[in-house]
Amino acid sequence: MRAMIWNGVNDLRVETVPDPEIVSPQDAIVRVTMSSVCGSDLHLLGGYIPAMKPGDIIGHEFMGEVVETGREVGKVRKGDRVIVISILGCGQCEHCRRTDFSCCDNTNPKPLMAEAVWGHSPAGIIGYSHALGGWAGSHANYIRVPFADVNVFKVPEGIPDEKALFVSDACPTGFMGADLAGIQPGDIVAVWGCGGVGQMAMQSARILGAERVIAIDRFPERLQMAAERCGAELLNYEEVDIPEALTEMTGGRGPDRCIDCVGMEAHGTGLGYLYDLAKQQALLTERIVALREAIHCCRKGGTVSVMGVYGAFVDKFPMGAIVNKALTIRSGQQHGQRYVERLFGHIERGEMDPSHLLTHPLPLEEGPRGYDLFKNKKEGCVRAVFTP
Amino acid sequence: MALIQGQSVDSAVRNALPPRNLGDAERLVSGALGAVVALWAIRRGGLAGGLATLAGAAMIARGTSGYCPVTETLSAKPAERQIARKQGWRSAAAAASSVTIAKPVEDVYRFFRDVANLPRFMRHVESVTVIDETRSHWVVRAPLGRTVEWDATITEDRPNERIGWRSDAGAQVRNIGWIEFRPAPGGRGTEVRAAIAYEPLAGQLGRLVAQLWGEEPGKQAHDDLRRLKQVLETGEVPTPALRRADADAAMPDAA
Structure with missing residues (x-):
């Protein structure tokens, strides 16, 4: 074959x-x-x-x-x-x-x-x-x-x-992102990343009762799909300050549920550290721009659902925000x-x-x-x- | 006496110091020899000189710290020395591992008690032939394509709790082992604990050879119990092979 x-x-x-x-x-x-x-x-x-x-x-x-x-x-x-x-x-x-x-x-x-x-x-x-x-x-x-x-x-x-x-x-990964987020009727859901998984998370959020869905990316054609196919409001992170925009759009509260569909894929790291870590036990770290931002923006008592791929360790993880805002973090393949x-x-x-x-x-x-x-x-x- | 997390202060202090596994005389020789090698190497220069400098530095470190990682690998652990003493062996290699299997204790015990099943999940065991109610004949793969054989006797058999066995007199490789079964909490099946110990064919050197071939006993025990779980839960040892001919009859390597 x-x-x-x-x-x-x-x-x-x-x-x-x-x-x-x-x-x-x-x-x-x-x-x-x-x-x-x-x-x-x-x-x-x-x-x-x-x-x-x-x-x-x-x-x-x-x-x-x-x-x-x-x-x-x-x-x-x-x-x-x-x-x-x-x-x-x-x-x-x-x-x-x-x-x-x-x-x-x-x-x-x-x-x-x-x-x-x-x-x-x-x-x-x-x-x-x-x-x-x-x-x-x-x-x-x-x-x-x-x-x-x-x-x-x-x-x-x-x-x-x-x-x-x-x-x-793409469908079950996106759906699980929305499912783990524990969406309630009336919730505002923000999704980082408008690839296949992110867009399916947006459609799933709607199915599970979200009142508004906000899509965050930088590629115009993907943002357009999120608007036309997933009914999302759009934020281009190359054009606006995301925390400021989200605060503004949610009456100062922040999104109720935040879904990270970025992970390390855009940066080409992620699982790649796996082997070196196993072998050398070296302390290597990954960039977590989207996840850090999601935790920062999420409303008090809200949920951050992580569907992006992470391979090993991350640096500067905002644990303080999780504790002091009583956040719930959910994840999984x-x-x-x-x-x-x-x-x-x-x-x-x-x-x-x-x-x-x-x-x-x-x-x-x-x-x-x-x-x-x-x-x-x-x-x-x-x-x-x-x-x- | 004051305790730090359950240890006496004495042992806590001892544990905080770097471990030592070399005697004073060996440390002195190692350090002095290292200094000579390093001095020669620095004067020589070049790639060979550079490598020799590192070797010299390692010998000095070995001498000053009293610890050598190579010696550590070659040495028996305290538990193994105890087993060797108790069994009257020259030395011992031992390993223990545990796994939870989503099957009732009765099923797991019954499967293991039929020793003819053992080659289905023990990678190094070629065959086990039942001789009578408690005795069996084992053929086991050894490094370098050799096999070793022995007769073994079940010395302890508490249904649904524990099975113990040992090799009979005249075994090519003397060995003992036991396996314990107990219900896992929350109806999750059976917790299995197993331990094996054997007398390495050529003492600790034989053990090193086995390790170089990836047959370290700790890894073996871990892999064998995982395969026992796979066989009992799914009915097979999963393999990614694309064709039957490639599906290693002796089960895939876990590495």
Whole structure:
């Protein structure tokens, strides 16, 4: 089959590799029909994660058709049109049973590095380095998905591909950001970052009863999407002072709920520190401009929900503001399996629509160009999506 | 006596000082030799001189501090010395680990008690053949592609609580071990605690060789218990392999 292979720093190539096959009776093989770029892939491309090995297939937000299932798989079958949650659950451990799937104990077969950095290993993630399991990614003709009954979901008839695809990652991550924020009717919600996840957090905030949503970014085309597609009021941080503007817009109170959908992705650090930290135990820190600002702006007794990617340590963390304003901080990698069916419902009723995120459909063979468009935000690219 | 977090003042002070694992004579020799090497190296200059200067400096540091990280790695821990003394071994390598498994105590005990199941999660165990109710024959992979074998006897069997075993007389590698089961709070299944100890094939040198091959006993115990959990909870040891031929029959490496 053809697959997009990481060969080294900024060296992506589409190559011919052997097809995957059923290894465990709980597996499914999915023929990929659409596979999207994600901001978190940029760390892999830039070589910030030395836990990548030449020959690794990347990609983790995708959909396709089931072509083969192991003998113990019962929920999905050959021919089903499906999406896959790439943060893998086993469905059996304590965490999966409480639906905290991204905390799964059993799906990272290579947990030692994560244990060294974080104390315990989270779930394994498809296409996301050997620190999180070494599972082959989705930018390929076929992919092997473990524990298919837990991680593979049949798409309802009425939902077209360009909407279903993002239920794999951007929709549940954004929805979880809004869900963890504990939005109450009448709340004003501020979202830092207008990428795919940020925009889905805005639509989700509306679904959960927010009265007003405020979007913060600096790219005009993304801000415009936030206004037109997510009903958000806009703040461009290159043009206005964000704390001042938010205070002004909220009658001096500050937003009730603040959602960080930036993390380190824009700055190309984040998870990249993971390996060095494990190995050298050096004190390296990350830049947390958006998170610090969210904590500073949030109203007293409010909630800050952190969906951006952070890898290790941050510096100058405003703990004083958290204590003295009685803030609640919530976070986590997406527990997508918890939200999929609910999100399909919101999409069917027209309450959520991620299809506009798909700005650049491309053949898999043009994968490296797709990442260039996405990384450098050329031609208004929000998501390049590959079809093998 | 005054206590600092449960320690006596004496031991708290002792713990605050840098640890020492070298005798006075060795410290003197190391320091003096280091000084000679460093002086020679500084006069020689160049890359070789630079490297030798560092080596000399390390020897001086070893001499002045009385602590050597290499010696530390090669040395047995106090618990291991105690086991060796008690068992009458030349030396001992020991490890303990614990894990919580979301299954009832009865299931975990029953699975482990059938020793033929052990190779399903113990990476270094090639096979365990049941001889009778308490005895079994073990074939275990050793560094450099070798295998070692022994017969073992279950010396303690308290259903749903504890199993203890030891190798029989004449074992190629003498070893002991135990595993304990108890209900986890909040209906979360079973807390498992296990410990193993063995007499390294070539004393502490053999242990170093094993460590260089990534077969340090602490890591082994941790990995084995994680795989026990995976097998009991999910029915398999998950592997990212794309093809059956690549799926290491002996389970993936955790590193």
